[in-house]
Amino acid sequence: MDKLTEYLNAHPNDELHPSEIANLLKDMNEKSFDEAIQSIPKEFIADVALELPDRYFEDVVESFTPEELAQSVSELESDDQTDFIQELEEVDHSIAKEVFEKLHEDDQADILHLKQYDEDEAGAYMQTEVYAANLQDTVHDVIKEFSRLRKEDELENVTYLFVTDEKNILRYGIGLDNLLVFDFDKTLQENIEENPEKYKTVRGNNHDDIQDIVQKFQEYDLSSLPIVDYNGALLGRITSDDIYDVINEQATDQMYNLAGVNDDAEEDDDLLKAGKARGVWLGINLVTAIAASLVIGLFAETLQSIVALAILMPIVASMGGNAGTQSLTVVVRQLALGDIAKHDAYRTIKKEVILSLANGLVFAIIMGIIASLWFDKGMLGIVIGLSMIINLFMAGFIGSMVPLLLKRMDIDPAIGSTVILTTVTDIVGFFSFLGLATIILL
DSSP, rough: HHHHHHHHHTTTSSSOOHHHHHHHHHHHHHHHHHHHHGGGOGGHHHHHHSSSSSHHHHHHHSSOHHHHHHHTTSSOOHHHHHHHHHHHHHHHHHHHHHHHSSEEEEOOOEEEEEEHHOBBGGGGGGSSSEEEEEEBBBBBHHHHHHHHHHHSSSSOSOOOEEETTTHHHHHEEEEEETTHHHEEEEEHHHHHHTSSSGOOOOOOEESBBBHHHHHHHHHHTTTTEEEEEEBBBBBEEEEEEHHHHHHHHHHHHHHHTTTTOHHHHSSSSSSHHHHHHHHHHHHHHHHHHHHHHHHHHHHHHHHHTHHHHHHHHHHHHHHHHHHHHHHHHHHHHHHTOOOSSSHHHHHHHHHHHHHHHHHHHHHHHHHHHHHHHHOOOOOHHHHHHHHHHHHHHHHHHHHHHHHHHHHTTTTTTTTTTHHHHHHHHHHHHHHHHHHHHHHHOO
């Protein structure tokens, strides 16, 4: 008996969560996984498939009929329904079409509506299931309708009531805690008019960039955000659980981009695809490494004359690379969190340069003393000390400037930053160290 079946038998009365099932499946080997899939409660098939990493998606959906998949998809909210159908289209377009055609026409309409948005637009992440009350509704009627919808499981994660006028234009937002202290016999408008400013609500446009929506959630500490069109008509809402997913995806993309790795390729089991994605950046890095070697080649005679330079040279490049990576990581993350405004570039670069330069001075003194005692050459200590100051200065400048420049060009600040930084710190480090050695020691 597999772990999933054991769990289901041991917790027959517990309300399962798809993430729990997904975690159990991920811990299984391939044979047990294939057997356990059939134990998934039919209503959770689509939800579990979305919870699992992408590489498991095909194995799950191929284990069930289009009828079973359609039945499970119908239990999802509109945004998750759209995600499932789009992922299924990538696996097998004909099955996706068959599942889509078996859905209720209202679900089909919602999916077609959400699919029209680009993946970076707010509309692609919204749920069309949203309860909005009219200004002229009485509080008593609103609560009665709210209760009915909740009992029938037509709404979930509801903490906010959106209020529209007769043209469906969003006017206000009321927390359920505020709704409960209203006069139940009065209309919403009559209650709101006592303090209308209190119920003005933050909103997003359906074509807003999803990163702008993320910032609104963080800035206003929201649990949900109404989404409107250009006329202000209410279209749906985005909930915090979707925003958590966006933040996680963004953090993963940044981490992968800094390492020159592609997120989509790494999630795929196709080794050729992943190897190709990595190989592109490794190839670029090879070219930059050759450029650094050419700089070393310019000072071949100096290296032959003073062997100690070959021993100390990697220290200069390594310190510069690490200092630059510190600046690069800080700036990329602050840009992602929206902590750096457009006019903040000078302040950011200045801060990172000062920090790198201060560290450069400290470690230049330390390394200068070590080199002087190690090789019994006082001037060698001065050479490596000056070189470290120059290289750490450049590391702080490039590490902060490159992501800011890429951001200004509407390019992900993490993409290519590491390669550019490594190239500069290596070349500047080698050139300054060997160049100063040639001038001072020879």
